[in-house]
Amino acid sequence: MKVGILGTGSVGRALAEGFVREGHDVLVGTRDVDELMARSEPDRMGTPPFAQWLAEHPRVAVGAFSHVGEHAELLVNATLGSASVDVLREAGLADAPGRIVIDASNALDHSGGFPPSLFVVNTDSLAEQIQREFPDARVVKAWNTMTASLMTNPGLLAGGDHSIPICGNDDDARRQVADLLRSFGWRDVVDLGDLTAARGMEAYVLFWLGLYGAAGSQLVNTKIVR
């Protein structure tokens, strides 16, 4: 499958590695390719420059958002929550009816110090905002509930014995995403139904921050027991 991953940070890279490993064609999108490739220093989170990462991942291609949107059958939003709608518009989502978009973004606002808060919460969610902005796209929320390294490698933690929730308004899109997640080794994909469940999935991140603090590691997740 031709997969377009929007965002070149740790989430975009982890997802690109996973999709390549499973044999997909991966195109990673950014605003300005030249600027991205010219960076030679780690970012303020310590993430190595993208060009260095790309050199180590020769099967990944990089392109402008619009180029990625043109070529991808499946889009994954791995950008900051605050940038997501703009990036998806640049990627041409308004002109791609039926396109599945997996939204992995979070509405984290670090401006108030620790603990961070969410800039969309409770009665709305980023995923619903995206769906309202692009009503003909098929938005599925997934992957926002965990650290990047687990997203396509659930086996890194407890032999993969933990869960990944998803939600979205389109039954068929949710089924396709669930199958995709299983191909990455997720054994317990929990379908939470329509996109209003994204309010809970995004609010869960506030809970996850506590788990991260208690565990002293980002390799933490929940198993849904029922």
Next chain:
Amino acid sequence: MKVGILGTGSVGRALAEGFVREGHDVLVGTRDVDELMARSEPDRMGTPPFAQWLAEHPRVAVGAFSHVGEHAELLVNATLGSASVDVLREAGLADAPGRIVIDASNALDHSGGFPPSLFVVNTDSLAEQIQREFPDARVVKAWNTMTASLMTNPGLLAGGDHSIPICGNDDDARRQVADLLRSFGWRDVVDLGDLTAARGMEAYVLFWLGLYGAAGSQLVNTKIVR
């Protein structure tokens, strides 16, 4: 131990049963004992009248909030989030420095239909509001992340192989509450640290609503995997 449980709904009753089972002295608090005992119809959630429940639980005593506050060594807030501060004031918490209060409340607002939202969220929590209002009390958040029947009976689900998070500003109070929870059979009490973690624990309820919907049962919880 003399335990005062504020609230006579399904949470207060489930907790009272659990504490009695473990041999504690249990006093359940309500605003107006006569009015409570005079009710002869189930409430709008279908919960049987309190007098009927009490007749089946002869070891539980009932009293006004102020009476409960006077006699209890440990208080548990099992009232609606919207009533909690008022009830705790009636229970004399302002005049009981060092008293441990386990806050099991949630800020659920059902006025907007389904899904419900929270009336305190994100940058604050009910537990923090209570702590600010009664700075000399020792507030520990616990039990708000699950259905009443699991609170003192974790073994009802998956042999008890799931988790209960707690948080609070006082280390000793958190330790005491963790020991208490273990006496009810909780094998994985997860200490999330200070009371700012209650923002995540209370926001988690929005996520829980999705789990409840997906599982089709309130007997659902998460196991924290790390």
